[in-house]
Amino acid sequence: MPCEEVLAHLTGLYAASDDPWQHRTSAYEAAKYAATLDIIGPGPFDQALEIGCGNGTLAALLAPRCGHLTLMECIPAAMASARMALAPQSNVTFIEGQAPAALPPLRPDLVLLSEVLYFLTPEEIGDLGEWLRRHASGRIIAVNWTGPTDEQLDGNAAIDLLAGILGQPATHRHDGFRIDIFDMTG
Numbered sequence: 001m002p003c004e005e006v007l008a009h010l011t012g013l014y015a016a017s018d019d020p021w022q023h024r025t026s027a028y029e030a031a032k033y034a035a036t037l038d039i040i041g042p043g044p045f046d047q048a049l050e051i052g053c054g055n056g057t058l059a060a061l062l063a064p065r066c067g068h069l070t071l072m073e074c075i076p077a078a079m080a081s082a083r084m085a086l087a088p089q090s091n092v093t094f095i096e097g098q099a100p101a102a103l104p105p106l107r108p109d110l111v112l113l114s115e116v117l118y119f120l121t122p123e124e125i126g127d128l129g130e131w132l133r134r135h136a137s138g139r140i141i142a143v144n145w146t147g148p149t150d151e152q153l154d155g156n157a158a159i160d161l162l163a164g165i166l167g168q169p170a171t172h173r174h175d176g177f178r179i180d181i182f183d184m185t186g
């Protein structure tokens with residue numbers, strides 16, 4: 001079930017700003033993106049998927065490493081910004097919808113979950129984990145702020161839930177965030 005309270009919270013944030021977390025301007029975000037892309041590596045990835053792409057700031061850096069990149073985002077205003085940010089890229093598909101319910105029938109060789117998991121309910125993470133177990137063929141990269149959130153879950157609890165389905169990830173800890181790698185190649 002979509003969590004209406006979370007959707008209302010996110011819609012309000014994007015009504016106030018098209019960059020609510022300063023993804024375009026913050027030095028912290030830039031450093032986090034660099035660490036994330038370093039772990040992702042140069043690719044190329046045949047079919048990459050980013051769930052919760054926001055205004056597309058990170059996706060615009062990822063797209064050149066992908067044969068094809070599918071972006072999923074549940075807030076229309078955020079997706080409109082992502083479409084603008086990715087306009088120069090011809091290899092991107094946009095899905096306006098909420099994960100896990102609206103996930104497409106892809107077999108991605110890279111899945112990026114950057115600062116999105118703690119917006120999901122534990123039940124949604126369960127369903128997402130099952131979808132990933134069945135569909136993901138490469139690596140799943142999850143990036144999470146490790147401080148408190150305004151949501152039901154924080155980043156650490158969200159990863160614990162996903163690890164209960166996918167197995168233990170390799171974890172890289174940074175100041176304020178963690179990057180977890182779930183290897184689905186085995």
Ligand SMILES: C[S@@+](CC[C@H](N)C(=O)[O-])C[C@H]1O[C@@H](n2cnc3c(N)ncnc32)[C@H](O)[C@@H]1O
Pocket residue numbers: 010021023051052053054055057058072073074075078097098099100113114115116119120
């Ligand atoms: C904090 S932003 C992160 C954006 C981008 N991934 C990054 O790291 O720069 C999280 C985004 O995930 C979206 N989101 C949250 N829950 C979602 C869901 N269940 N399905 C799709 N998008 C979701 C939010 O609307 C928001 O734009």
